Amino acid sequence: xxxxxxxxxxxxxxxxxxxxxxxxxxxxxxxxxxxxxxxxxxxxxxxxxxxxxxxxxxxxxxxxxxxxxxxxxxxxxxxxxxxxxxxxxxxxxxxxxxxxxxxxxxxxxxxxxxxxxxxxxxxxxxxxxxxxxxxxxxxxxxxxxxxxxxxxxxxxxxxxxxxxxxxxxxxxxxxxxxxxxxxxxxxxxxxxxxxxxxxxxxxxxxxxxxxxxxxxxxxxxxxx
Ligand SMILES: C[S@@+](CC[C@H](N)C(=O)[O-])C[C@H]1O[C@@H](n2cnc3c(N)ncnc32)[C@H](O)[C@@H]1O
Numbered sequence: 449x450x451x452x453x454x455x456x457x458x459x460x461x462x463x464x465x466x467x468x469x470x471x472x473x474x475x476x477x478x479x480x481x482x483x484x485x486x487x488x489x490x491x492x493x494x495x496x497x498x499x500x501x502x503x504x505x506x507x508x509x510x511x512x513x514x515x516x517x518x519x520x521x522x523x524x525x526x527x528x529x530x531x532x533x534x535x536x537x538x539x540x541x542x543x544x545x546x547x548x549x550x551x552x553x554x555x556x557x558x559x560x561x562x563x564x565x566x567x568x569x570x571x572x573x574x575x576x577x578x579x580x581x582x583x584x585x586x587x588x589x590x591x592x593x594x595x596x597x598x599x600x601x602x603x604x605x606x607x608x609x610x611x612x613x614x615x616x617x618x619x620x621x622x623x624x625x626x627x628x629x630x631x632x633x634x635x636x637x638x639x640x641x642x643x644x645x646x647x648x649x650x651x652x653x654x655x656x657x658x659x660x661x662x663x664x665x666x667x668x669x670x671x672x
Contacts, residue, residue, distance in 0.1 A: 451659060458490060458657040466495035471553035472521060478552075479516035482545045488515050489587070489613065490657055494522035497585060500609055500665075501526035506582035510573070510603060511535040512566045512596050513588030517546030517559075523585065524555035533559045534573060534581075536566040536588070567592060570599045580605035587613040590630035593637045601646055602672045609667060612637065616653045616662035637664070646670040 462468075468476075468491050476488065489497070501509060501523065507530065509523045514537035523533045533555075537543040543563045550559045562569045566588055584600035586593060593612060600610040614634075620626060621634050641649035647669055653662035 449655075454655040454659070455657040458492065462491040466491040471549075472518065474552055475516055475518045475521060475549035478545055478549055479518070482516070482541065484516050484542060484545060487658075488518035489522075492656070493613075493663075494519055497611065498522050498526040500611065501583055504582055504607060504609060506608075507531040508579065508581045508583075509533045510581045510584045510600070512584070512586045513537065514546045514561060515542050515587075517549040517553075517561070519585065519587065520546060520550055520559055520561075521553045521555055523583075524550065524553070524558045527558060529558065531558055534562060534577070535559060536562045536564070536569050538563075538565050538588070567595055567599075570603075574599075574603060581608060583609045583611070585611050585613070589633075590614060590617075591633040593633045594640050597637055597640060597666075601644070601668065604668045606668050606671055609665060610647065611666075612664045614661050615651050615664045616660060618660045641666060646672065 497519065507527050509527055511520055511523060511533060514520055514535040520533060520535045527533060537546060540563055543561050546561055550556050581603050582605060584604055586596045586600060597610065604610060617631065617634065620631050623631060626632065641664060647666040649664055649666040651662055651664040
């Protein structure tokens with residue numbers, strides 16, 4: 449089993465089940481041209497987010513961690529023209545690439561990009577846009593994942609979903625002594641999810657073009 453094989457299988461799956469249109473391809477190219485790191489989700493992961501959003505008839509989605517807006521476009525397409533996606537990004541340069549990518553994809557009337565550290569932006573969102581979200585996709589700094597999860601629980605309606613990306617990290621989450629803040633954050637997230645009574649959670653490890661990683665998914669079952 450090798451990275452080469454995992455990537456080839458991903459290519460096979462994406463070519464048949466999650467082909468990218470010109471806007472998604474252009475979003476990735478623009479990110480590369482602007483020097484953004486190649487850490488966006490894959491097309492088949494984007495399609496999974498879209499299917500999850502459709503399955504709960506999501507109209508309002510919060511994303512934490514925009515990068516160049518690749519996942520944002522998948523989420524915007526899931527909510528449709530009458531929907532709303534709020535996405536938060538700490539790096540102004542990333543947010544600018546995302547703004548252009550989202551506009552090129554025709555999703556700018558659906559997507560609001562907020563620029564700044566998400567933990568600074570979330571209290572304002574809760575105050576000024578208090579309507580519950582149907583789904584939250586957490587894909588930013590992993591050290592703060594427990595805080596983002598707490599905010600997501602507060603902002604998501606019962607029946608809504610919270611998805612957290614990169615919760616396996618090549619298996620490094622097994623290292624209880626790791627000083628890496630990302631590992632500490634993700635391990636704490638698992639503890640919180642396992643004891644949280646307002647949501648039921650699981651996590652799935654995955655292999656693919658981005659290596660060995662995984663995502664968690666939580667169904668919110670009770671109001672905050
Ligand atoms: C993995 S990338 C997001 C990828 C994107 N969701 C996609 O799949 O296309 C993580 C992003 O989170 C941003 N980020 C990191 N720390 C953050 C913070 N404290 N607040 C908001 N965004 C942050 C990074 O700058 C980076 O652009």
